Amino acid sequence: MYYVGIDLGGTSIKAGLVDEGGRILQKATCPTKVERGAKPVVDDMARLSLKVIEMGGVSLDKVKAVGIGLPGILDPRTGHVPFCTNLFWHDVPVIEWMRETIDKPIFIENDATVAGLAESVAGVSAGVKNSVFLTLGTGVGGGIVLGGRIYSGSHGVGSELGHMITVAGGEQCTCGNRGCWERYSSATALIRMGTEAAKKNPKSLIMTSVKGDTAEITARTVIDAAKAGDPDALKVFDEYVYNICVGLVGIINFIDPEMIVLGGGVSLAGDFLLNAVRAKLPEMVFYKTMPFATVELATLGNDAGIIGAAMLGRD
């Protein structure tokens, strides 16, 4: 059987025809154009689904299901997507609308959960029973796989790992609380910390590499400066790695996964980040002489969204 996976983002809709093993056979994409509202976006998702099926030369009865990963959640009470902040969606009946065009089971999950599932089917955590996937991006998202299956909790409101509070009373978060983990471990946090350091010492490589324009500082600016050995950037990076480990320790001491997978933009820092996290973590976990989760980098990159969404319909 075949599966369609859709990765719905704020910029583009990506669809793929995927086989049982999580391999993408065909891909198609179109711009999201959020401003047109939800219905045309959902119609485009259905249209792209049919398109990739046709491109693959597969008959419709060989397609088991369509899965959608989106930056929001599904309310199991209504079958609607109640929140999708980036898309300005509120209470959208995605499944109903999809099925106006394509008569297949439709599955919906949060994008980070979907990416975690992809890694656990066809990526670094393939075959791992219990894993936690993290997207270190603008925010921090999480995907939990327990017993080889997506774990989405009792009400579908879990795996929002970026909103564990790690610094009570700390930085204001968009969610209303102070001190959420993502305020300290996201790309946004790294940029904030790097910018502060650059302003304190304009001679730092962070500042000189953007020619004094702090608005140009990205996560990569800070990481590249740290890689080059700039003392200010290294200090920021060390603190950032500690911030990441603070949350990882919570994850380990809580559900003790076999593997934690780092994905999202910041994970492109590669071994430089991975080795630093791996070096810091052992001194911070509770049982210091017992084995605990290995930390790995995500391997599927941008394809994770399509693959994971497709795999929603497999199990």
Next chain:
Amino acid sequence: MYYVGIDLGGTSIKAGLVDEGGRILQKATCPTKVERGAKPVVDDMARLSLKVIEMGGVSLDKVKAVGIGLPGILDPRTGHVPFCTNLFWHDVPVIEWMRETIDKPIFIENDATVAGLAESVAGVSAGVKNSVFLTLGTGVGGGIVLGGRIYSGSHGVGSELGHMITVAGGEQCTCGNRGCWERYSSATALIRMGTEAAKKNPKSLIMTSVKGDTAEITARTVIDAAKAGDPDALKVFDEYVYNICVGLVGIINFIDPEMIVLGGGVSLAGDFLLNAVRAKLPEMVFYKTMPFATVELATLGNDAGIIGAAMLGRD
């Protein structure tokens, strides 16, 4: 079939004969006397097991297993108990020693996990698929039930919920980190906060109720003073409830359980605590209009340890 459950604490060993439904039929107890070392303690656990079986008039072949809840963990690599700080145990072959006297399958789990299992078999979370049990005592322990079964993680080092970091850089914890949740949400934390408030304002009811002897301040002192409306105690209590909610929010945003059960000494504050937590939590969870975990008080009290330990052998 019948089960033996043993609750091993620093003060006493409690054993019980338990039926399929988690009902205690017979109980026996003896002092732990930690100072004699591990072997005599384990021998007493085996002896008490045989005693409650005999007291129940049950033949040995009707007993399926013996379960032990203890303040430490089992290393699945060795089958030994590697740490039991309160008992001064290190690398103790409990199962081997138990089986010298009693030829039954022996199961071992952390005491908080065992208490959580008890509640989910015969207590407030009976029939609840996904629940998290918390002991708010000297420290904060956790027990996780997922899909109706104990979840003990991939290496047996999970459910140490008191050691999620909620105030990075905060109070020094015995585990080596700073800012672990139990530094802010345990009975110990409440006593510390109450003592500080009493010293600041010796006229507070916290101070007068212990006749100025701050060493006499207990969690109950602070809660009773708050119940009586003392402004200083109420301020401490509000902050303490916030501290509890900081961790509960992490639990909810992470694994989204159906129910969170509050146990341990502090939970004896009853509805006064429960209502305050229930009032505070909705403004702190991530998805504010979606349903989330109900918070309840543990109902089994001191029997939870025996019942849960016995139930380790049932499934």
